[in-house]
Amino acid sequence: MIDWSWKISRVYPGLDPHAKSGDDYPARVYVVAGNPFFPSTLRSLVYVWANGPVSAAHRGPNGTPFYPDPYTTQAEIVALRQGAAGAGSWVSEHRDLRTDLARAFGPGHDVIGAVAVMSDCDDAHGHGEAWYGDIHFEKRDPPDSGL
Template sequence: MPGISPCFALILCTLSATAGAASLIVENGLPSPLIGWPEKSFQGHTRYSDVEEAGSIVLRAEADGSASGKFLDHTIDLNKTPILSWRWKVATVADGNADERSKAGDDYPARLYLVVKRGLFGLSSKAINYVWSAHQPLGSHWPNAFTEQAIMLSVESGPAHAGQWVSYRRDVRADLARLLGEPIDQIDSIAIMTDSDNGGGLAQAWYGDIHFSAR
């Protein structure tokens, strides 16, 4: 489809289900490990591995000029569980001048996708990306550089909290309504990705538990 990046096309069209025993807790209480999610490669392979930190297992991601993500196809009923909580940590934040709103600057040390599937083969699907941005102000949002079907939302900006675990709690239903301009009752897929394929260099992040809950 013209204007859609290979990354986004794969996110929308080729997610597959998995199951396991820790790290993502979905709304029905069944856990699924991030390490067990299927991986989709867009440029090389971001290295994902389970590591122990402070007595808990987290997922470490290391991208070296690469871009691949972990994806889970799973329906979340936002009428029942609209609140998304997660935590992550990044080693560093790029200090260059690359514009993250451009294709050349579309790299993030940590990002979490939520996809609303629509249309035949998902080609009309929508997505929001919660991102750790290098330069865009906290709370700002902009269309993805490759397609306006995905909106990027900065939940962390700059290097001030690099090297620290940061926790988040978002009302996904409210975010989707505000950013997509319509009420959304469910999401169909979840993904995480650490990438540095456009600007090159090394990006490192750690992802902790991700779960949905009632208000």
Template sequence: MRIFLYSLFLLFSIVSHADGERVNIASFSQNDINSWQTKIFSGETHYAFSTMDGRTALHANSTASASGLFRKVSIELSQTPILHWSWKVDNVLTGADERTRAGDDYPARVYVVFSGGAAFWRTRAISYVWSSKQAVNSHWRNPFTANSQMVAVQSGSERVGQWVDERRDVLADYRRIFGKEPGKLDAVAIMTDTDNTGASASAWYGDIWFGAK
């Protein structure tokens, strides 16, 4: 993550999105990338709409690069705590320890970011990742910042090449990981990155939304 969450904090100008049962974050199936912004770290991951398996999605290609897309939002987790998304990866990254700086690369990540307000050093994030070998549902400290925790939602190559629909209770995850109550969720981000390992990765991102269940 490097300084991703701090960069997001500095750019916050929160826009609220709410319709009760469903809060749409990304409508990639509709070729819609409006309201999403780019953050480049080292080289640029290429993001473009494409159709795969009859589904329109955002396709990410990374070779020794790291750039992400983020959207500023305002989510009240007490009302809509469940994050939904779909993704597919074409490969996993092997041969590096993901819990070190040299191995902090993933074919696909979905971040949720919580601003610390004026105390930017309190900004926290959960990064849901497709891991190469960590146990599913395990979490660990990001090697670049203690305020970010990684969660392995998928792991290994068993489901490589398949669309996977995900559902995470972000409120429960935050309580479990940080041991306290979160404030409002301020941003959602995605990233496919390979800058630390120098490898290549390809992934697909489907629609993203929050719901009550």
């Protein structure tokens, strides 16, 4: 499990998140899985606060949209938040990272090599701010045995 909190000042409306020219997000959390000695094995799961509604290649739990990164086939974007709702407030996230990685890339992508955060607005030609709380991992609860 991965947990964190984030807060944004605003979204950047009018960008197409599926195009390189619209690949700006007020907040992102990258999780890189794979073996750094073999770059072809590296995959990035990119949790984003999207600027608005996005279409999905496939959906995760609770309908969370997953879609390809417009720059590389080695990354998949997960739009946890879509639009301005919640901007200006701290929002907490709690994700089953192993399940999300398997949904995005198939089984076997569960060795985490790096976690990074990013905020950018170069394509939007604007200004934005984002704040990130502590990012931490916790062991997933075992399945209920029914006992």
